Amino acid sequence: MGFRTGTLVAATALVSLMAGAVAAQETPKQGGTLVTMLGQAPRNLNPAVQSGIVTGFPGTQLFAAPLRYDEDWTPQPYLAESWEVAEDGLSVTLNLVQNAKFHDGTPITSSDVAFSVKTIQENHPFKTMFAPVTEVETPDDHTAILRLSQPHPALMLAMSSQLMAIIPEHIYGDGQDPKAHDRNSDNVVGSGPFKLVEYKRGEHVIVERFDDYFIEGLPYLDRIVMRIITDPAARAIALENGEVDLATFESLPRIINRLKEVDGLTATPQGYGAIGPIDWLAFNTAEGPTSNVKVRQAIAYAVDRNFILNALMLGTASEARTGVHPDSPFYEPDVETYEVDLDKANALLDEAGFPVGDNGTRFGLTVDFGWPGVKPQVEYLKAALRKVGIDVTVRASADFPTWAKRVGGHEFDMTWDTVFNWGDPVIGVHRTYQSSNIKKGVIWSNTQQYANARVDELLEMAGKESDPAKRKALYSEFQKIVADELPVYWTNTLPYHTIYSDRVGNPPLGIWSSSSPLDKTYLK
Amino acid sequence: MNLARIILVRAAYAAGLLIAVLVLNFSMMHLAPGDVADTIAQSMGGADAEVMAQIRADYGLDRPFVVQLGSYVLRVLQFDLGYSFFYNESVSGLILSRLPATLLLVITAQILAIFIGVVLGVISARRPNGMSSHFVTLLALFGYSAPVFWTGILLLIAFSLKIPLFPVAGMVDVRIEGGFFVKAADIAHHMVLPVITLASIFIALYSRLSRATMMEVLGSDYVRTAKAKGLTTREIVYKHALKNALSPVITLAGLQLSAVVSGAVLVETVFSWPGLGTLAFQSIIARDTPTILGILFFSALVVIVGNLLTDLALRLVDPRLRGRA
Numbered sequence: 146m147g148f149r150t151g152t153l154v155a156a157t158a159l160v161s162l163m164a165g166a167v168a169a170q171e172t173p174k175q176g177g178t179l180v181t182m183l184g185q186a187p188r189n190l191n192p193a194v195q196s197g198i199v200t201g202f203p204g205t206q207l208f209a210a211p212l213r214y215d216e217d218w219t220p221q222p223y224l225a226e227s228w229e230v231a232e233d234g235l236s237v238t239l240n241l242v243q244n245a246k247f248h249d250g251t252p253i254t255s256s257d258v259a260f261s262v263k264t265i266q267e268n269h270p271f272k273t274m275f276a277p278v279t280e281v282e283t284p285d286d287h288t289a290i291l292r293l294s295q296p297h298p299a300l301m302l303a304m305s306s307q308l309m310a311i312i313p314e315h316i317y318g319d320g321q322d323p324k325a326h327d328r329n330s331d332n333v334v335g336s337g338p339f340k341l342v343e344y345k346r347g348e349h350v351i352v353e354r355f356d357d358y359f360i361e362g363l364p365y366l367d368r369i370v371m372r373i374i375t376d377p378a379a380r381a382i383a384l385e386n387g388e389v390d391l392a393t394f395e396s397l398p399r400i401i402n403r404l405k406e407v408d409g410l411t412a413t414p415q416g417y418g419a420i421g422p423i424d425w426l427a428f429n430t431a432e433g434p435t436s437n438v439k440v441r442q443a444i445a446y447a448v449d450r451n452f453i454l455n456a457l458m459l460g461t462a463s464e465a466r467t468g469v470h471p472d473s474p475f476y477e478p479d480v481e482t483y484e485v486d487l488d489k490a491n492a493l494l495d496e497a498g499f500p501v502g503d504n505g506t507r508f509g510l511t512v513d514f515g516w517p518g519v520k521p522q523v524e525y526l527k528a529a530l531r532k533v534g535i536d537v538t539v540r541a542s543a544d545f546p547t548w549a550k551r552v553g554g555h556e557f558d559m560t561w562d563t564v565f566n567w568g569d570p571v572i573g574v575h576r577t578y579q580s581s582n583i584k585k586g587v588i589w590s591n592t593q594q595y596a597n598a599r600v601d602e603l604l605e606m607a608g609k610e611s612d613p614a615k616r617k618a619l620y621s622e623f624q625k626i627v628a629d630e631l632p633v634y635w636t637n638t639l640p641y642h643t644i645y646s647d648r649v650g651n652p653p654l655g656i657w658s659s660s661s662p663l664d665k666t667y668l669k
Numbered sequence: 670m671n672l673a674r675i676i677l678v679r680a681a682y683a684a685g686l687l688i689a690v691l692v693l694n695f696s697m698m699h700l701a702p703g704d705v706a707d708t709i710a711q712s713m714g715g716a717d718a719e720v721m722a723q724i725r726a727d728y729g730l731d732r733p734f735v736v737q738l739g740s741y742v743l744r745v746l747q748f749d750l751g752y753s754f755f756y757n758e759s760v761s762g763l764i765l766s767r768l769p770a771t772l773l774l775v776i777t778a779q780i781l782a783i784f785i786g787v788v789l790g791v792i793s794a795r796r797p798n799g800m801s802s803h804f805v806t807l808l809a810l811f812g813y814s815a816p817v818f819w820t821g822i823l824l825l826i827a828f829s830l831k832i833p834l835f836p837v838a839g840m841v842d843v844r845i846e847g848g849f850f851v852k853a854a855d856i857a858h859h860m861v862l863p864v865i866t867l868a869s870i871f872i873a874l875y876s877r878l879s880r881a882t883m884m885e886v887l888g889s890d891y892v893r894t895a896k897a898k899g900l901t902t903r904e905i906v907y908k909h910a911l912k913n914a915l916s917p918v919i920t921l922a923g924l925q926l927s928a929v930v931s932g933a934v935l936v937e938t939v940f941s942w943p944g945l946g947t948l949a950f951q952s953i954i955a956r957d958t959p960t961i962l963g964i965l966f967f968s969a970l971v972v973i974v975g976n977l978l979t980d981l982a983l984r985l986v987d988p989r990l991r992g993r994a
Contacts, residue, residue: 188757270717370843378939379940546703
């Protein structure tokens with residue numbers, strides 16, 4: 146808890162943590178069907194080849210990872226009963242649970258671990274997760290040694306949740322393209338607490354208890370039904386009238402606040418630290434007025450974070466001052482915060498060489514947005530920047546690809562966006578700021594085209610620093626620099642909430658939310 | 670000209686039209702900026718350049734437009750709609766698996782709407798200036814102008830939340846075990862709200878149409894003759910007038926049925942009904958080109974075949990149309 150900040154969220158999280166601890170003391174009951182929801186249809190159910198939170202929920206029920214995390218970001222044994230990181234940081238040894246079996250009864254061995262790492266390296270979109278892994282040695286059936294080209298502390302988080310699904314080599318190693326394997330969605334053979342009953346496209350995913358699960362006595366639930374309901378209003382009603390027991394990743398402030406008032410329901414923002422979703426305004430730092438750092442700072446001084454938090458997010462989100470999620474142990478709150486100051490904003494714009502013209506404006510900028518959820522922020526931006534003489538044109542996109550094409554192609558001035566941290570900063574934070582990741586045509590690369598040699602160096606060092614305290618110091622310096630130079634102006638966390646009924650015991654409130662096994666969840 | 674020849678000519682037109690539809694749809698999809706690699710990157714929380722290039726190569730999106738178009742049209746001509754980018758499944762399989770749910774919803778709603786619409790139309794036609802007539806007009810105006818997604822949400826709030834009579838979403842409750850009748854009753858239970866929502870637009874349409882034609886028919890000579898003959902109003906309205914007033918309604922119903930796919934998109938989305946509409950909506954969001962094109966092709970096919978059949982049926986029924994091309 147030492148790293149948590151004194152924000153409101155942390156306090157709420159603490160209270161619900163304690164509530165969770167009390168709930169955990171009740172004796173969990175065996176059996177029952179938990180009904181939950183997915184807001185979109187998953188492409189497939191195999192997290193080794195398909196990332197994303199929609200695949201994460203069913204994917205982590207079907208497939209186990211070597212590690213799991215508690216609420217305090219401490220790794221816990223899962224499929225690996227213990228692990229050692231070598232003194233020089235160049236190898237990690239996993240000692241697998243002896244009695245673990247896949248859903249078809251075959252024992253889970255170290256060669257499955259080696260196969261899974263290889264499959265993920267070749268097919269998973271997050272290349273940085275296992276990039277330094279040169280080889281996986283398998284001295285015996287229950288020992289896997291990951292050899293590294295450099296120390297790689299991000300590996301710990303990358304070995305948890307949906308990021309390292311252990312998949313059976315005898316099923317997925319049959320020569321088919323793993324991305325299009327015919328058993329990614331049907332007849333899945335997994336390693337996790339639940340096995341697949343059926344994935345009916347567009348309707349539901351149903352999983353049921355795996356009786357030979359390697360943790361004795363778990364899971365508690367007999368079945369989990371994940372209904373695919375894309376309409377947020379319909380999802381809210383389903384929670385209210387009790388048709389659904391649990392929902393994760395609900396993000397509409399108005400709906401969250403309404404559901405908070407409903408008797409028998411609890412809504413909490415706890416459990417999204419590792420997912421780490423942050424809303425931000427990104428700038429094109431290579432072209433146009435926003436290539437001038439003073440213009441970017443002026444914009445930050447003109448935008449009122451509190452208005453966004455209170456009026457637009459209705460108090461459901463928390464403040465994000467940097468590109469690292471406030472729940473992360475690496476978050477550095479002591480950075481320039483840009484409290485609203487219109488005089489300062491005007492002065493900065495004058496200094497930058499953009500005087501107010503005859504028509505009362507200094508210059509015009511466009512702002513894009515990729516999904517309807519952030520339209521209020523964009524409209525607010527237009528009003529806020531008019532006060533300092535910047536004329537903002539809002540460019541709506543017909544759909545996500547239209548927006549991705551513009552922003553990925555660097556044809557934008559500013560864009561409002563939501564980007565995830567995905568566990569370790571190496572996976573989800575570095576990509577936005579490293580100059581080596583300026584890649585035209587790739588969305589969520591360094592589309593700001595931001596380049597700072599010191600930032601590159603800090604991230605490079607932090608990526609391979611094994612000492613947690615030194616690593617934190619490196620990330621602190623990095624956060625201070627980018628907060629001064631503002632390739633991106635971070636405003637708030639996306640207010641993901643988990644909403645559950647009083648019937649649910651041990652809802653998934655760890656750092657990975659429902660991208661984690663629900664083997665300890667039960668129905669009262 | 671004989672009937673066989675007419676059928677042949679019509680079928681040839683239809684085939685040409687279908688190919689035109691294919692080319693047009695494909696070109697329009699291609700004009701939109703961005704592609705499925707972007708939406709796949711979105712669903713995965715990001716990707717790097719190599720992964721994006723791999724996705725484009727896997728789906729043949731890196732080839733020139735003309736080559737892509739040509740190979741698509743050739744494949745469709747061999748009755749192969751291709752594979753969904755999103756689900757990695759055959760598009761025809763996806764469409765066929767979703768079709769029954771949509772047909773069930775749309776046909777039920779149509780039958781309900783024709784029945785209620787015609788009854789309301791007749792009632793209001795009998796006393797065009799009475800209270801009931803004004804009520805029907807008001808109802809029709811409301812039904813026609815209220816957006817279906819709004820009507821749907823309103824019904825959900827009223828009858829799923831405030832008075833919890835009906836389920837919120839889906840077609841079946843997977844927790845319910847039982848035989849055929851239990852399952853059928855469960856589906857019927859889930860159908861009530863979506864069917865009412867979808868029917869509300871059509872009720873408006875049919876009631877206005879049947880009101881208008883009924884009033885016209887009631888003013889005609891043979892009705893006056895029937896009245897003079899001493900028949901009761903009831904007999905005149907239901908035995909003589911209604912039969913003739915119904916034919917435009919049936920023509921309209923035929924036309925509506927051929928638009929099976931498009932009509933239900935919004936209703937299906939609001940109620941998470943696992944039909945073609947939700948598939949279409951989701952495919953558009955995901956830029957799943959083969960699936961969108963497949964659904965569009967399928968709808969075009971349904972419309973063209975529907976029109977062809979209507980045309981032929983009218984020729985059989987109405988001697989005046991025979992012999993015209």
